[in-house]
Amino acid sequence: MTTTVERTGRRRRTALRAFGRTGVTLLGVAISVLLAAPIFWVIVTSLKDATGIAADPLGLPTNLVVANYERAWHAGHFDRYFMNSLLVVVPSVTGVLGLSLLSGFAFALWSFPGKRLLFGLFLLGLTLPLGVLVIPLFYQMKALGLLDSLWALILPQVSILLPFGTLMMRAFIQDLASEIFDAARIDGCTSVQLLRLVVVPLVRPALLSLMVLSFMWTWNQFLLPVVLTQSEGSRTLPLGLNLFKGRYGTDLPLLMAGATITFLPVVLVYLALQRHFIKGISAGALK
């Protein structure tokens, strides 16, 4: 029994060795083409016109049509949606970074009465499903007079990302060598100086990871604007794209241009800073 297993194992091993690292890499490339194909075809389709689609749904465009983008941008109000997305993302990401740094710093550095309770509440936040919060948030925003404003998208967004950010910052600040804190203490550093001059420069990679993840999550946020906005003036890209889909659903090239405008900013940032996305995701899950 054992010998049979060993023999098959050995045979497979030789087969694999012949296949080799190059073979595995080639297989990997083939899979990547398959997995990325839908994204590639969306961009290709967005550059076609309607007759080109009807003639050959999967073929390459014969002449590139940029007009789809112009129509989506102006007639489809994507200029407005894009602006709104920016106006929500910038304050949200700034808020998440700043507040997570403050709370992570406090939890990492001091022990104080009520720490366990407060930390437990932040931990609870990791488990709060956003879908569940939007019902009470809707009426809360209404009462605050913030419904259908960009604040209704920014404030809850910062709040739901805070637990993740706090835990991440706390973990990274705790991981700093204790000698650093000792040296700062001997130099008579105040805690503000310690945070500003020592901690921030040292946890910069973690801050960058948190930044790109918050950017992605906020840019792609759909549930909050679906429930908390009502008019064109406060719609962000994902929501705009969904309406656009209802309005121009039959005009595939135009719709694909809209989709491309929606996902391209995140994809570009991801391609430029992919290491930080990956590090943030794995640190967030495992740290």
Add this chain to the structure above:
Amino acid sequence: MAGLRSVDEDPLRTGRPRGSSSGRSKRVPIAPYLYLALPVLVYGTFSLWPTLQLLLLSLNDWDGLGPQRFIGIQNFVELLGDDVFWEALTHNLLWMVGAALFPVGIGLLLASLLARSATFGRTALRTVYFLPQVLATVAVAVIWGWIYDPTFGAVNTMLTMVGLRGLAMPWLGDQTTALPALFITWTWVQYGFSMVVLLAGMNAIDEVFYDAAKVDGAGRWHQFRHITIPFLSGPLATVVLVTAIGAFQLFDLVFVMTRGGPGTSTQVLDIYMLENAIRYSRVGYGAAIAVALSAMVWFFSILYLRARGTFRAER
């Protein structure tokens, strides 16, 4: 929680000035409260307060405008006899089982493939594999709406090309195929998370174990089975639970692609909850669905946080 460090011995950390630690009374530091004030204010107002409100709403009958009427657990009693609720819950549970198998399985396969492929190009491959994960769900829905399109869609076009026109169908418009079609789309997005986390776990395994196994003549499968998998148990528990929790919070994709239809064939809890609370003005009932949903999410989250704690202790 067990991971909290006691840092009492460090004067700076406890906020006590140097030298005064000889004093018998233990001073309570003010600084941490100042640092925490703003984060707690924001988090309390926009996460904790709504949670509290949700619990109260679930015990009331309210149309969203008039006065609230306290009805105790009546909403929950009604929930027990609501067929659509059970159907939506079944879909979420099926989704959860599928989530633990497919995205995690594909993630594991791709992670092993990346770990085995030539170093050159590994980053490029990982970048492409993870790409679907960064797209806005609405954009994903639009892309896959086109793939499943009955007339121009990629699936039907390809079926026609290989002479299987008879199999072509409106994938999202049919009660039997709509849910599996949505699940395939979701899998395309989700495997990236498992892959990245498992790959990080694999990279943390010391090469020494593999070298020793090779000396003993263990094949790749044996190495995978007896070294990789045991070392990955922590990260595996993490990805299974996080993906499973995600299955309960399914909203964007279903909302954009099918809105729970055709009929109730793709109805899920998040959508049914919002339909009640906002469209049908049954806020209390929607809140009750939300509480039931949270209870399930919390159950799996507690498992997750415990698994995470175990994982840390092992290291």
